[in-house]
Amino acid sequence: LREIFVKAFEYSDCRVDDSRLVILNARDAADRGAAIFTRTEVLSARVEMGVWRIRLRDAASGGETEVSARLLVNAAGPWADAVSRQLASAQNPRLRLVRGSHIVVPKLFEGDGAYLFQNPDGRVVFAIAWQEDFTLIGATDVEHSGAPDAVAITQPEMDYLLRASNAHFRRNIGPADVVWSFSGLRPLFDDHAATASRVTREHVVETLEPDGAPLINLFGGKITAYRRLAEEVLRRVGGLIGVRGAPWTARAPLPGGNFPGGDFNAFVQDLRARKPFLDAALARRLAGAYGTQCLHFLGAARESSDLGEEFGGGLTRAEVDYLVAREWARTAEDILWRRSKLGLRLSREAAEKLAACLGERGATALKEGAQ
Ligand SMILES: Cc1cc2nc3c(=O)[nH]c(=O)nc-3n(C[C@H](O)[C@H](O)[C@H](O)COP(=O)(O)OP(=O)(O)OC[C@H]3O[C@@H](n4cnc5c(N)ncnc54)[C@H](O)[C@@H]3O)c2cc1C
Secondary structure, three states: OOOOOOOOOOOOOOOOOHHHHHHHHHHHHHHOOOOOOOOEEEEEEEEEOOEEEEEEEEOOOOOEEEEEEOOEEEOOHHHHHHHHHHHHOOOOOOEEEEEEEEEEEEOOOOOOOEEEEEOOOOOEEEEEEEOOOEEEEEOOOEEOOOOOOOOOOOHHHHHHHHHHHHHHOOOOOOHHHOOEEEEEEEEEEOOOOOOHHHOOOOOEEEEEOHHHOOEEEEEOOOOOOHHHHHHHHHHHHHHHHOOOOOOOOOOOOOOOOOOHHHOHHHHHHHHHHHOOOOOHHHHHHHHHHHHHHHHHHHOOOOOHHHHOOEEEOOEEHHHHHHHHHHOOOOOHHHHHHHOOOHHHOOOHHHHHHHHHHOOOOOOHHHOOOOO
16 A cells, blocks of 8 residues: 555455356355256236236347246346336336446555545545456446447546545556456436435336236345345245245355365365466466365366366366356356456456357457456
8 A cells, every 4th residue: 555544444354256156156046956048038918817928038049938927026137127117017217327437557555455545536446356367447337328238447446446546556557557447337226316425326126917917026135135135035936925934044054065064264274285287376276266176076086187178277178168067158258257257367368268169160259358
């Protein structure tokens, strides 16, 4: 930090890799009997004799199918207004979309903690130790008026984050230091607050019954409280079509989260003892991403070569096969940016090799731009 900072306050918090949280929840649901349709769009739904008939389109093949349901839950995040309008002709927009952008730069500080800076505009900006060699700086709070799918950092947001970093860290950074950026939309329930950063972060659940079939709309909501929110929705579902069981998620680990004694570090140590060919960073990455499930693909391997071809960053054929078989990965982009952040480490050639190995035509899916 710059020398002018002489006092700070320290506290503990939690962090999560959001895309891995999503995939592990999908995996968990599938293991418990749910049918997961990735890359599938709800095109429309109509009610026939009190039952929803939902039209789905597979984005890859373009093929359409229809499924039936007694009840629908609309958890379409930033698209929830559009889906509600489509399904129940609900007219009033309930959401306010607030863009948050982040930049990734080479590591600015040692250790794996984070800094939370008080910015002169009254907002906080964080800098988090990220993916071993990088610092993640975010986020912005900007009203978003475009389509929910067109989300990217703007120059003023980039300048804002660079300024916040330079005001606090000794090392000055500029646009050339930014190795990656990403943005997301907060689907916030519109409480008509004056500024984007003041809009409520509380969620709202509402039930509609267009033509006599229930539709539960979910607006807003935080990752932090997602299980509580899911149980709240299930209580509503129970009230509408019958209770199927008691809440159970409060203490249930996600797939791979069943570390003996709940001790992550001990698990990493044990993993290295069982698989001495894994270096410390790779063992931590695999344990962090897959937990105990990494043993599925490390299996009986006694040396690195047993895991097959290596693409870079410790990504081997065995891990790729696991991601395809168990985590619905289809493209190199899925693997390098959504199931992991290895896109930060692989060369373009290596990413192209992975794409070819996955049977993709050309490298168009590598749009996020591995260097
Ligand atoms: C910058 C930023 C920072 C945040 N920080 C925090 C934080 O620190 N702590 C915290 O708890 N939360 C945080 N959040 C909030 C959190 O990320 C969101 O609340 C959470 O991702 C919402 O999840 P969701 O599943 O409801 O929506 P989403 O993750 O947006 O998922 C909605 C899904 O619906 C799909 N969909 C839409 N339309 C259709 C259709 N017609 N057919 C099929 N699928 C469809 C979309 O493809 C998408 O996959 C942050 C959000 C942002 C943007």
